[in-house]
Amino acid sequence: MAGWNRLAERQILKARAEGKLDGLAGQGAPLPDRTGNAFVGAADAVGFRLMAEAGAVPEEILIGRQIAEAKARYATQTDEEGRRAAMADIARLDQARAIAAEARRAFLKG
Numbered sequence: 001m002a003g004w005n006r007l008a009e010r011q012i013l014k015a016r017a018e019g020k021l022d023g024l025a026g027q028g029a030p031l032p033d034r035t036g037n038a039f040v041g042a043a044d045a046v047g048f049r050l051m052a053e054a055g056a057v058p059e060e061i062l063i064g065r066q067i068a069e070a071k072a073r074y075a076t077q078t079d080e081e082g083r084r085a086a087m088a089d090i091a092r093l094d095q096a097r098a099i100a101a102e103a104r105r106a107f108l109k110g
Helices: 002-017 042-053 059-076 081-110
Strands: none
Touching: 059 081
């Protein structure tokens, strides 16, 4: 595997020296925050990125955004009942995300 890394690095350096990496979309901009994908496999992450660039967002990513919103709501709750309701929302959404991810994997296996 290390050989592939060196080959890829050489190709990148060559393309940079030839100016082939100049003028690409997003040049000079910070990389997008993708910390939500920390536990997504590399192949899935690439597929998700391609779909996002095409304007199609997988259901599990949309649910992940809802989970982030629910966690933010949980953090603002001061009473026990509100915290319990927010935790129930997070659990329900997390289960829905797992179901959507499994459905996608099953579909891809055909």
